Amino acid sequence: MADVAAAAGVSGQTVSRVVNASPRVDPATRARVEAAMSRLGYRPHRAARALRTGRTQTIGLVVATLDTVGNSRMLQAVAAAAAGRGYGVALVTAVGPESADDAFARLADQGVDGVVVLNEASPFAAAVPAAAGFRLLLVDAPGAPASPDAAPGFHVVQTDHAAGAHQAVAHLLELGHRHIAHIAGPADSFAARQREEGWRSALTGAGLEVPVPVRGDWSAASGYAAGGRLDDATAVFVANDQMALGALRALADAGKTVPADVSVVGFDDIADAAEYRPPLTTVRQDFDALGARAVEVLLDDVESAADTAPVVETFTPALVVRASTAPRR
Template identity: 60%
Template sequence: MSQKRVSMAMVAAHAGVSGQTVSRVANGSPHVDPDTRARVERAMGELGYRPNRAARALRTGRSHTLGVVAQTLATVGNSRMLQAIADAASARGYALTVVTLGGGGDIADAFARLHEQGVDGAIVLNEATALAREAPPAGLQLVVVDSAPDDRFTVIGTDHAEGARIATAHLLAAGHRTVHHLAGPAGSFAADERERGWRVALGRRRAPEALRGDWTARAGYDAGRSLAVRDEVTAVFAANDQMALGLLRALAEAGRRVPEDVAVIGFDDIADAADYRPPLTTLRQDFDALGELAVRALVSRIEAAVPGGADGTVDPGTMPPAVLAPATLVRRSSA
């Protein structure tokens, strides 16, 4: 015998709200009091209510599905951002469709695939944002994570340059004559901004040549081996925590103590950073907040889209501005 499908009316009665309020929550409307939203979502969970997405799409003209475009999900930053976006989207009743570009992916093809799947809008992560600037999608609401400002889409991200400046200034204030930098890959907006912040902090000091890696611990180890044999190297700012991990290994193998001989600061504050040896001083990115900002901005663009605007036009008065979240210095034992 089939179980009776739970209706919106049943959810409304269980939560003590109107059917219209349940509909707003189910449709991901931002115009619901947070406490009321939580009560309705709790009632949905207790009753086992599942929205009929196909019926809702026919009724509203929206699929309540968001796209995510990333070069790769193998990096810690991208995987954490995806999790944060998924959590924020789910809280608003949105599903996700994820497209990865890989080594030679085409951003236009990715946007075309998302169009075919009927997404309401898309979030583009990190390394893929440069491609998005070259081929912005027509008629698809877009938010990019880590990019220069652009009138064609909303930008959210971390203030990488200021975080890097804080890290470098911290090392200089500790008495180091200069700070070496293990940079991220060329063409990465985040890597470029972190390198810029490092140079700003050095000011009139002659900046050492930056060594470039690909965000991996192996790249940090390879670069670290060349830094470890140079006695003048006493402080290193690594562009992310994984490269800092490889750097720590290279320094240990060369007999250089951290922080007594070489101070090290990373960037990201990944989950394992406190368990490095020694525990890593780093800049914390709040990935949960970034995911929430990205989804909130995209839903705002979707809500603000001019009805019938095939080119994706958004009312300028309601367009969310670019938002930068601070990176916070977390002091541990490596610097």
Template identity: 60%
Template structure:
């Protein structure tokens, strides 16, 4: 660091601030220090820094599965956001034999500074002794319940699932559909329950009847399997709880000899990268995974580095209108 400071014409403290990502360095000075680091081949020594600061610059990520599109996209978003803050990432997947306490213990043994818990895994955190491992936590998509003292336990960052579902239902009702059927996600999922809540609330507000929902498991295969029940119920509009199930539903509707959107309008949720290339292009609710991951990392890192209090934050959604939803015949 002394060599870098001499070459850049700055103090050793300034080099330290640049290395640690401090905002208290003007851009020209930062660029000069970074150029000197590159020229000299300087790399911060993570183990030495951990000995000095007591932090490893590593975050943990706890997730039930990476097979779902939403979880894999969240992994990418969290990894990118962590890297931008100078943190590495360690991932623990909860299997049938891996409990939350064991996952936290494993992360603590690896010396992580804090952890983010994703989606379905958050249900297993609620009621667990989250303080036992001594980890600062932020959970993504977990019900806010002041009775559990979440503000002392962990921060929460969530998508506005109910608001997005409501926007989808109101759009379909505005196209003249008498009601909107729902292809729901699995029971026990916070995201699925919130999207169902938004669907019911929008129908109730419009005075429209709420049909019996059909439940899937987030996969396109479950959406395809649900098509016969929805076609048999003479649905003219369906809100699917994610884009993967909507994809299977589109195929099932076509196989039943009905057209989308001529006979049945379909709206999904997530706005995955391929949804614009479905046939027809899918109207869907855009979930901002990048912002969700960035806000979760920011809440965790700010707590680690500055002792910021646990936060509760909701990331908004928006309806993306394409060709799969149209006026009722």
């Protein structure tokens, strides 16, 4: 920092302010310091900074699996948002309460400044004793209050999965479908349960019988297996786009045309959904916005000098209509 200060003709304190993104530096001086940093190849020393500030500029990310597109997209979004704030990400996996305890212990060893817990890992994360010492944010937290007034003790950023599913089924009802099947996700998944609830409530509200859902495991292969068990349904709401891909192939193998014989709606709007045959009608989750907001809330808490009240925010997904749905014949 002394070398940068000398090259830029400023004080060491000014260099420190630039490194820490302080607003108390005028643009011309900031540009001169950044040019000197680039010319000299200067990078902040994380270990030294941690000793001085008590922060490692690293956040933890706890996931149950990266096999699903949603978790992979969230990992990418969180990592990008953290990098934009000058933070790194330490990734750990946890698939149950005991492994969650181990995951938090590993993050404690690394001295992370806060933790984001994704989706399927969140049901037990808040109950893990080791989590008590962290600034904690859960993405999709079962039992989370609708507002921060209930003071859950951690931040929550979530998608309204039930509302998204309700939109999907309402679209099929508007097209005249009355026998709408559901390929559900795993029974122990919070997101899957919420999407199933949205499907049920839409059918019940229309005065229709609710059939028994066919359950998959989020994979395209399980969607293919489930797609062969839809009986005489004229439409199907599928809990994610990967299973919808398998269902489309199963329907084709059974000699059924989509959407002439069966309309199909997915959930997530993954990058390839528009390239399915036919292009998939689906419910879009904004993973980038969800991940960015999760990081923003957590780091605002980490960097705050005072205690921060729990934040609870809900994102409502949007239906994207493509060629896989059509009026009932």
